[in-house]
Amino acid sequence: MHELSFAQEIVSLVAQEARDLGVSRVVSVTVTVGRLMAVETDNLWFGLDVLKSQFGETSQTVFLVVEQSVRLHCSHCGQTTDMQNWTFACETCGSHQVEVVAGDILEVTDMEVADETEGTLETMETEGKNDDEGECRKECYGSKR
C-alpha cells in the first residue's frame, strides 16, 4: 500500500510548509492525484486522515483528494484529449505521437491556513468538575454500602 508513504510525505510537507509560513494551523489541503500515479484515492485520503495527528499544524486539517484525468497532447494534429482506455494514442487522429500533459502528478495544489492576524479561536476551559464530583460522590457512597 504505497498510498501510506505518499500520505506520510504529504503530511510532513504540509506541516513543514506551515512552519515556514509561521502559522500554527492548516485549515484545509487539496491533494491532486493524476490517474497515471495509480493511487487509490480512498486509501490516500484514509492515510492522510490517520497520519495528520502527528503534527499540531495538521491535526485539524481537512484533506481533500481530487483525481485528475490523464490528458495527452498530440504533436501530429495538435489536439489535447483525455486518455481513454489506457491507450497512449490521440483521440482525434489516432496518432501515437502524444505527450502526457496532465494526470502524472501527485501534489498539494491548494492549502488554506488559519488567519493568525484575526486572532486564533480561543479555547474555553470549561470546568464542570464540581458537578461531576457531586454526582460521583453520591454514586460512590452508594456503592460502598
Ligand SMILES: [Zn+2]
Ligand atoms: Zn492527433
